[in-house]
Amino acid sequence: MVLKLKQMVFLLLKVLLGSLDFAKKLGALCDKDKIIVNSKMETNIKGLLACGDCTGGLLQVAKAVHEGAIAGLTAIKL
């Protein structure tokens, strides 16, 4: 499966750099130690998604997996 460049952003955010530092460098809106996302896991930057502990709230696996699934569905529509 070949991912589009925009879809890769989702993966890069989690893998390449610490997600919070990376998001801040890109200009994503953050509130202290969490990245601000909407219900689709989108940040204020088009094509940049975030999920899991970096978005704050419950720091639990179930929440991270839930948000990851939503972010994945959003990414394939980019």
Ligand SMILES: Cc1cc2nc3c(=O)[nH]c(=O)nc-3n(C[C@H](O)[C@H](O)[C@H](O)COP(=O)(O)OP(=O)(O)OC[C@H]3O[C@@H](n4cnc5c(N)ncnc54)[C@H](O)[C@@H]3O)c2cc1C
């Ligand atoms: C000790 C402990 C016990 C826990 N117990 C539970 C529990 O019982 N039940 C539960 O639901 N939750 C538990 N949690 C919380 C749970 O682990 C997290 O909520 C969940 O792992 C968050 O998933 P995530 O994908 O957002 O982040 P993570 O699982 O932290 O994944 C982030 C990944 O990014 C990598 N990474 C970071 N920076 C870089 C970089 N610069 N370059 C490359 N890779 C990088 C990290 O190595 C890591 O693999 C526990 C946490 C801790 C610390």
